[in-house]
Amino acid sequence: MKILNTRPAHQSEHLTYLIEKNGSSVFHFPLLEILPVSFNPIKVGDFDYIIFLSANAVHYFFGGSGSDNAVNETIIAIGSATKHALTKLGFNKVICPTNFSSDGILKMREFQNCKNKSIAIISGENPKPLLSKILRERGAILKNIFCYCRKPITYDMEKIFPVLQANNIDIIITTSAENLLHLMHLFQKPNHRAWLLEKKLCVINEKMKTDAFAIGFKSVIQAENATDEMIAKSMKRLTVND
Known part of the structure; x- marks a missing residue:
């Protein structure tokens, strides 16, 4: 299973370690600096x-x-x-x-x-x-x-989107409302948005879960809290269920 980790670069390493320890692979895509x-x-x-x-x-x-x-x-x-x-x-x-x-x-x-x-x-x-x-x-x-x-990080989506497609992303992790908002801002083009909404989304609270469904995500999982351990546990549960 391939997981998109959108945590800020300096905060992503431990979560990546836990996810990879559970057998999944990670693609880094920090959204905020x-x-x-x-x-x-x-x-x-x-x-x-x-x-x-x-x-x-x-x-x-x-x-x-x-x-x-x-x-x-x-x-x-x-x-x-x-x-x-x-x-x-x-x-x-x-x-x-x-x-x-x-x-x-x-x-x-x-x-x-x-x-x-x-x-x-x-x-x-x-x-x-x-x-x-x-x-x-x-x-x-x-x-x-x-x-x-x-500070939201900008990407050239015409360049990065084919890379994301090629990596066969299964799950996207978002850890704040601002993080989710910027994700939607980046994926504005119809084909980009359609690809995004097909993915499973992991969020860290009930409000984000409600917002994600309202945006159009079909599969949203809520981690017990925002800690790396609980997010990784949610990822492992998804992997086992699949």
């Missing part, structure tokens, strides 16, 4: 809670090195990859929600009564508004830090 943006630095210890919404947020906020005087602060990570990025920098009090999502964070005990609590949310530009909106409604004093952006 992750770039740093300037921001006003803050001190982790100045807030009651710090929330990191991605491993990229950890990397670009700290610039690759941790904060020695804040390793004992309690930090919220949206998922296991984000938690791993923080623990690698020396943070030893990192907790995750049961459900790796903004909704999962909002259900955490720490945020049920957060009136007048100071909270910093570290993310890329243009995050989903739900988390900030609800925390403000609950009375939190919120500060958003945007430390990176996602």
Whole structure:
């Protein structure tokens, strides 16, 4: 089985390793480039809670090195990859929600009564508004830090499309709404779009699954969460079923 991995180049290697370990082959087709943006630095210890919404947020906020005087602060990570990025920098009090999502964070005990609590949310530009909106409604004093952006990668589709056809792609992995949107933008020509919609699509949440069916995909599988392990598990399940 041939799988199209659309994760950003610097994040694709581990997922590719897991997929190939399960017996499938991978074609790399990154759709987004992750770039740093300037921001006003803050001190982790100045807030009651710090929330990191991605491993990229950890990397670009700290610039690759941790904060020695804040390793004992309690930090919220949206998922296991984000938690791993923080623990690698020396943070030893990192907790995750049961459900790796903004909704999962909002259900955490720490945020049920957060009136007048100071909270910093570290993310890329243009995050989903739900988390900030609800925390403000609950009375939190919120500060958003945007430390990176996602830049769509352009391709000469007249050149790359025959290559994709020749590789006999079976499944396409998309890991964000922005990722899926740019995929559709690239495959605009009728013959390109028809080829795309014939493929099985792997997504990482219910909203993406609904959107994919609305776009016209006939076969959509939802991974349990956005971790490489759960995506690879979904790919293995498809391979076994086929």
